[in-house]
Amino acid sequence: MMRAGPSQEEIRRHNLGVLLRHVHLGGPTSRAELTTRMGLNRSTIMALTADLTAAGLVREELPRVTGRAGRPSLVVRPESARVYVLAFDIGVDRLVAARVGLGGVILDRREAARERGAFDLPEVAGRLAAFTGEMLAATRGDTLCVGVGVSFSGGVRGADGVVRFSPNMGVSDLPLGPELARRLGLDIPVAVGNDANLGALAEQSRGVGVGTRDLVYLHGDVGIGGGVIVDGRLLGGHGGYGGEVGHMVVNAGGRPCPCGARGCLEAEVGERALLEAAGRFGRQVGRDAVRAVVDAAGRGDFVAQEALARVGDWLGIGVASLVNIFNPEVVVFGGTLREIFLGAAAQVRSRITTDALPAAREGLRLRTPALGEDATLAGAAELAFAQVLADPLDALARVGG
Amino acid sequence: MMRAGPSQEEIRRHNLGVLLRHVHLGGPTSRAELTTRMGLNRSTIMALTADLTAAGLVREELPRVTGRAGRPSLVVRPESARVYVLAFDIGVDRLVAARVGLGGVILDRREAARERGAFDLPEVAGRLAAFTGEMLAATRGDTLCVGVGVSFSGGVRGADGVVRFSPNMGVSDLPLGPELARRLGLDIPVAVGNDANLGALAEQSRGVGVGTRDLVYLHGDVGIGGGVIVDGRLLGGHGGYGGEVGHMVVNAGGRPCPCGARGCLEAEVGERALLEAAGRFGRQVGRDAVRAVVDAAGRGDFVAQEALARVGDWLGIGVASLVNIFNPEVVVFGGTLREIFLGAAAQVRSRITTDALPAAREGLRLRTPALGEDATLAGAAELAFAQVLADPLDALARVGG
Known part of the structure; x- marks a missing residue:
């Protein structure tokens, strides 16, 4: 904010990175398209592409198919194999x-x-x-x-x-x-x-969050992790430990959490909470165990249904709070939360309707990761x-x- | 992120704003100091200052006191009266x-x-x-x-x-x-x-948050508002409604909140929660009423002490969650929360110690606004x-x- 503008050499280096990022995230892109998207003239794009080609990062090719008459614009591809x-x-x-x-x-x-x-x-x-x-x-x-x-x-x-x-x-x-x-x-x-x-960065760069600038990614493993994109950038915080939404207290005095507190989102929604509620703790662990509860609920198992509804309700309360705090465009349920969200979407949505401010939930989308387990x-x-x-x-x- | 670098004219306009912001926030500043801080050469600073002077936004003066020998650097002042x-x-x-x-x-x-x-x-x-x-x-x-x-x-x-x-x-x-x-x-x-x-912006630009990039400002009025600075920028969210930390659910099923949910931070910590707990609801309202409870607690009034401890505990739970979510450097208690924080600092700190992750609370400072009620x-x-x-x-x- 308080620094002066960049030098010509800084601009060139910045532009090399921008061009490379375009083909890294967007795939093979024509020079004409890069000219438009980057707002630079053709000769600058040619020079930048030449530098990146010489460095072995991209190569230029004729496009495979061209629908237009005239000389086709060369396509810049990332050197993915190299x-x-x-x-x-x-x-x-x-x-x-x-x-x-x-x-x-x-x-x-x-x-x-x-x-x-x-x-x-x-x-x-x-x-x-x-x-x-x-x-x-x-x-x-x-x-x-x-x-x-x-x-x-x-x-x-x-x-x-x-x-x-x-x-x-x-x-x-x-x-x-x-x-x-x-x-x-x-x-x-x-x-x-x-x-x-x-996970948040990946879903924003090449998953369900492409084009969004405000995204909350929740990841279920044993616990609940969080990654938040605020105005296009990952929330880091002062020391880089921000985004620990799994340790937001949703139920003060509730279930003990491995972090030492009680009633954290993780304590109420994590793997153990679900398996205990379903009477299955200590048998199986991990994604298979979570999936087994969700499947049993889908088949009409009453205990599993109750367990999933309970956990889904706490998840909805937590997400509603995050919606009020971040006013995100997308919330992504990753890891084992994918299964839990898919099994309890009605509870989650209902809680968001009750507990999130109407303006904060306008246009909100709830999604599972496009990149799946990866x-x-x-x-x-x-x-x-x-x-x-x-x-x-x-x-x-x-x-x- | 994906745009190319700026033009020379964009850089000049940017630099004019940067220079003006320096004197707006930092007060009268010598040309030499501006040269150092902005990383530009003397002639560029002179040209920028000349433009801003011609526009009537700043003026240049000899400094009142100079400790050094030689020709003193001119001081650039904002045209505050004009x-x-x-x-x-x-x-x-x-x-x-x-x-x-x-x-x-x-x-x-x-x-x-x-x-x-x-x-x-x-x-x-x-x-x-x-x-x-x-x-x-x-x-x-x-x-x-x-x-x-x-x-x-x-x-x-x-x-x-x-x-x-x-x-x-x-x-x-x-x-x-x-x-x-x-x-x-x-x-x-x-x-x-x-x-x-x-309030968050003001405290970060010219209050207790000067120099910090991650700050949470909580404002007590009737309700509890929030403003969050993430990496130097105000958290807006997709529609601009982000930062509503007063509507984070801390006590699911707890006190009804005007927003329609139950157990929001605002419902447990707002003016009404404090006054009801102190048996004083319906008499006085506003800052004077809050101050009266805090004063009574300070004088040993048991009911007021209990009320303040209860509200302070919920405030601490909410702040602990915000510390885990944002890993801020500073949390500022503004409006009527200033009085509540000063009266219940022990509860607030104790809850943060219990409920916030050690790494997330490293270096955390709890403060009241330097700008007070303004x-x-x-x-x-x-x-x-x-x-x-x-x-x-x-x-x-x-x-x-």
């Missing part, structure tokens, strides 16, 4: 590793189930490094890794990738980023983000691409591209 | 009108008590227009009004200044901006904002100055300056 990131998703019940090409294409992907219980950092980092080794062994020689991103269910210090707290993983001050960087041995910094924050993984990939999209040439210089 | 805005604060219990000079100086101010009951728009607009007439009659001939801003306790549609909802004023779809513009007859658009949003009025003035600070020459052209 330029990629490593994305990791560390959930309570699963580990996922993927190689994701520029443009968001999943080039390779490995997944393993994870046992609950004490979080063993060396073991997890070792398994992810082993997956990475397998994936890298399968790549061609001229490929370039431009970043590493990790999604984790907890509060993360962005500066160094340390997980400050994660009641559900049972860890605090876990040096996840540094340890993973050491095990990977790729000499590329490892960026770590909160799973729900990354929303957080896709967010980890976007986190890894952030540097190269902010300043492509500088980022390449740093990773030796 | 360039001003009209600011109005429409509260439940009072009406305030002020003439506020560039730089934030209150040049003239009128205030009247307001009776509660049906909101009579023609009467309120008439009284504010009469105050304005008195103030304008007392101005010199070469002054220039560059904007009109209004603070109102309700949800406001920014585009046209219509109050969409205000359960506590008992109005909806009230054409406040247009009616006031008509009555003032100044041919200047009237910008209307939510009181707590404006926080919302000061915010209305800032709203009125927004155009001239965004693009000084364009704004002057529009108001005929």
Whole structure:
């Protein structure tokens, strides 16, 4: 706000990033289209494209089909097969590793189930490094890794990738980023983000939130995470721990929460609340257990119906509060909340009607993730691409591209 | 994000606004200081200052005192006596009108008590227009009004200044901006904002939040309003109705709220909750009534102490949730919440310790407004100055300056 305008060189670097982001998020785009969308003239677009082509980030091709007469505008495509990131998703019940090409294409992907219980950092980092080794062994020689991103269910210090707290993983001050960087041995910094924050970013960039500037993403795992986009940008807060909507108190004095408080949204809506209400706690865990309750309710099981209605009501109360606080355009129910929302949509909607201000809920859409179970993984990939999209040439210089 | 860089002329206009904002918020500033702060060279600063001087927005003077040898750098001052805005604060219990000079100086101010009951728009607009007439009659001939801003306790549609909802004023779809513009007859658009949003802006620009980028401002009147600054910018939401933290449900099934829900923060912490708990509802109203309970508690009145502790506990629960959601650097307790916070700080702090995540409350400061009861009025003035600070020459052209 208080800084002066940028220099010509800053503008050029900014524009290189903007152009690259266009083809990264929008796919192959004609020069003519880029000219229109970026509000720059043709020769500037040509120069920017030439720079990005020389750097090996995009290439230009004739379009496959052209409906118009005359000389067709060249199409700029991201070099998806050559330029990629490593994305990791560390959930309570699963580990996922993927190689994701520029443009968001999943080039390779490995997944393993994870046992609950004490979080063993060396073991997890070792398994992810082993997956990475397998994936890298399968790549061609001229490929370039431009970043590493990790999604984790907890509060993360962005500066160094340390997980400050994660009641559900049972860890605090876990040096996840540094340890993973050491095990990977790729000499590329490892960026770590909160799973729900990354889910929010992914759904806004390439999911149900494309084109929206105000979005709340709720992620159910064991607990409830939140990621909030305010006016197009991820809510971070002073230390980067904002968006913990799962620890909003909805029922003061209610069920105990792993965080130490009582009646948090997570305590009333999380996996344990649902399974206990359904009389199923201690049997099965995770998404399968949640799905089993929702399925049983759908088949007419009265106990399961009551449990789902109860949890759906608390979810609706929490979402109504978030609607009043954020006046979002879209609320996305991800992870296990997808199943719960689909099973209890009537309760959720009814509570929003009762408890949210009419103006705050105008135009509100309730959605499940377009990216499905890979929303957080896709967010980890976007986190890894952030540097190269902010300043492509500088980022390449740093990773030796 | 997806737009290309600005043109030279856009940069110049931006820089004019940045320089004007520096002296508006920071007071008289030397050219040398502006050069450093804006990161521009001396000749650019001279040219920008010359433009703003020619427009009558600033003037340059020799500094009064100089500790250094050599030729002193000229000081740039806002033309506070010449360039001003009209600011109005429409509260439940009072009406305030002020003439506020560039730089934030209150040049003239009128205030009247307001009776509660049906909101009579023609009467309120008439009284504010009469105050304005008195103030304008007392101005010199070469002054220039560059904007009109209004603070109102309700949800406001920014585009046209219509109050969409205000359960506590008992109005909806009230054409406040247009009616006031008509009555003032100044041919200047009237910008209307939510009181707590404006309080947040004012405290961040010139109050306890200077230098902070993440701030939550809570305003107690009859109800509880909220204004949230996220990464330096006011949280608006999709339709501009965001920040209604008073309608976050903290006690599901609890006390009825004028909004139609139950257990909202406002229902548990608002004026009526406190007065009922203290056995004083129906006697006195407003700030004096709240102050009387806090004073009685301080003198050892057991019923008042219990009432204050109860309300303070709910306030603490609500603030703890907001800390988890926003990870703010500062929470400001304005309006009647100032008294309640000062009387129940121990409860509030204790709840935050119990219910907020340690990482989210790191470095958190709880404060009362530096601008006191004029926080919302000061915010209305800032709203009125927004155009001239965004693009000084364009704004002057529009108001005929």
